[in-house]
Amino acid sequence: MRESKLNGMFFLLALLLVWELAARAEWVNPLIVPAVSKIVGTFSELLWSGQIPLQILASLKRAAVGYALAAAVFIPLGIFMGLFDNIRRALEVTVEMLRPIPPPVVIPAAMLFFGLEDEMKIFVIFFSCAWPILLNTLDGVKNIDRVLLHTASTFGLPQRKIIWQVILPASSPQIMTGLRVSLPIVLILVVISEMVGSTDGIGYFILDAQRRFRVAQMYAGMLALAILGYVLNQLFNLAHRSLLPWHWGMTKRME
Amino acid sequence: MGGETTVAIGNISCQVDAGEFVSFVGPSGCGKTTLLMSIAGLIAPTAGKILVKGRAVNGPPPNLVLVFQEFNKSLFAWRSVLGNVLFGLDARGKKVRESEGKAKALIELVGLKGFESHYPWELSGGMQQRVAIARALAYEPEVLLMDEPFGSLDALTRLELEDTLLRLWEELATTILFITHDIEEAIYLSDRIWVLSRRPSEIIEELWIDFPRPRHQVTTRAEGRFMEIRNQIYKQISNENTA
Numbered sequence A: 001m002r003e004s005k006l007n008g009m010f011f012l013l014a015l016l017l018v019w020e021l022a023a024r025a026e027w028v029n030p031l032i033v034p035a036v037s038k039i040v041g042t043f044s045e046l047l048w049s050g051q052i053p054l055q056i057l058a059s060l061k062r063a064a065v066g067y068a069l070a071a072a073v074f075i076p077l078g079i080f081m082g083l084f085d086n087i088r089r090a091l092e093v094t095v096e097m098l099r100p101i102p103p104p105v106v107i108p109a110a111m112l113f114f115g116l117e118d119e120m121k122i123f124v125i126f127f128s129c130a131w132p133i134l135l136n137t138l139d140g141v142k143n144i145d146r147v148l149l150h151t152a153s154t155f156g157l158p159q160r161k162i163i164w165q166v167i168l169p170a171s172s173p174q175i176m177t178g179l180r181v182s183l184p185i186v187l188i189l190v191v192i193s194e195m196v197g198s199t200d201g202i203g204y205f206i207l208d209a210q211r212r213f214r215v216a217q218m219y220a221g222m223l224a225l226a227i228l229g230y231v232l233n234q235l236f237n238l239a240h241r242s243l244l245p246w247h248w249g250m251t252k253r254m255e
Numbered sequence B: 001m002g003g004e005t006t007v008a009i010g011n012i013s014c015q016v017d018a019g020e021f022v023s024f025v026g027p028s029g030c031g032k033t034t035l036l037m038s039i040a041g042l043i044a045p046t047a048g049k050i051l052v053k054g055r056a057v058n059g060p061p062p063n064l065v066l067v068f069q070e071f072n073k074s075l076f077a078w079r080s081v082l083g084n085v086l087f088g089l090d091a092r093g094k095k096v097r098e099s100e101g102k103a104k105a106l107i108e109l110v111g112l113k114g115f116e117s118h119y120p121w122e123l124s125g126g127m128q129q130r131v132a133i134a135r136a137l138a139y140e141p142e143v144l145l146m147d148e149p150f151g152s153l154d155a156l157t158r159l160e161l162e163d164t165l166l167r168l169w170e171e172l173a174t175t176i177l178f179i180t181h182d183i184e185e186a187i188y189l190s191d192r193i194w195v196l197s198r199r200p201s202e203i204i205e206e207l208w209i210d211f212p213r214p215r216h217q218v219t220t221r222a223e224g225r226f227m228e229i230r231n232q233i234y235k236q237i238s239n240e241n242t243a
Helices: A002-024 A036-048 A051-083 A085-098 A103-114 A118-142 A146-154 A159-196 A202-211 A215-243 A245-254 B032-039 B081-092 B096-109 B125-138 B155-172 B183-189 B224-242
Strands: B021-025 B064-067 B143-147 B175-180 B192-196 B203-208
Touching: A002 A036, A036 A051, A036 A215, A051 A085, A051 A118, A051 A159, A051 A202, A051 A215, A085 A118, A103 A118, A103 A159, A118 A159, A146 A159, A146 B064, A159 A202, A159 A215, A159 A245, A202 A215, A215 A245, B021 B032, B021 B183, B032 B064, B032 B143, B032 B175, B064 B125, B081 B096, B081 B125, B096 B125, B125 B155, B155 B183, B175 B183, B183 B224, B192 B224, B203 B224
Parallel strands: B021 B175, B021 B192, B064 B143, B143 B175
Antiparallel strands: B192 B203
16 A cells, blocks of 8 residues: 555656656647646745635635535435435435536526625535435435344334434445535536636636736646645545544445 | 235234243244234234233333344444443433443443444454343343344354353343244253244244253253254254245
């Protein structure tokens, strides 16, 4: 495992080296593909000047609000759909109709309702991660083994306690999966919505840099997003490990 | 709704006395599990009546608990060994402060001292079933139903757990209703055995087992009477299978 990670680092470094050489030797147009060193230099300037952190923060705020709202609405909804067949049947068709809509398509409509304000982006993010969260939660609840539920009732647990003490923890790994799958989707949608209509945020920053032909800045913005995605994923793993230590240990053993 | 309905249980009329250890044995698919689930109030019988301590069963009775064969599915994966046992005490409405000591005592009683903070997936099958038994006993049931609890364990672990169960049963004076397809297991454990027919199952034989207790895995099983009873039940069940 360690060794393969090391190999991966070598490959990445080799790739960056080739890129650097290609840009310096002008095998590629350096106006379109600046040297890696230049991009990193620009990135560090933007980092220390506070510009990139500011833009990232603006994006993160929207992402966090949309993500949290989606979790707050669709985890409980998924649990209820999993528990009550009539609720599930009532909502299933609607969900199946809304789910295939590619989330960026919602942006024009959201603009009509919310203008170019934060609410527009938050709504689009909310919409985009609704389905992975909802469907994973629903699956998690429906797949709980009957033996487990029978066990809970044989101990005389009333329905309300079964939900809190058995159904929620038993489906939590799959709820976690829904939240994890949503993470990159949130990142995509925050960037797209900022490109379409915004005056700040990392998506706006990247598009603006490209339009002003500050190519190195554009790449620096992309680099910032790559790092952000990586960091978010690590944070998510940390949360998973501390919230569901039993599940983390179980899956680590199976790897 | 949909599908064929099968009558799993025919005419069964029986009574278990308080403190007794009774087993049902029968051919596979004879409706043993259906019977136990009905007694546990998890499914409603289409006809007939079940009384536990004189009260008609209508939903899970408060003084009864069922231990399933599938310990890997019945344990709460997100709770440690201690947490699982505490669940039984919580369900009984015990105060948290007195619970922990009691849970630890039960864990020791089933031979899992030192594993309190382990999660179920970190334990072997036999250990997991020990946890399930400790959790059930923490509930202080007057009646303990067991549905082939040792059915998926290896032979050696099974013998060990049989003795653990007998020890606990004698110590805690619960009534145990045990289902197994292992004839010798039933003889070794029980005061009384009911042999069931194929579905719709009925009791075709009632046997009183009067080997002295405490029983011993070697000497009790070596007695001539033990083999006689085993062969008698075996013939009845195999007749059922070919009938």
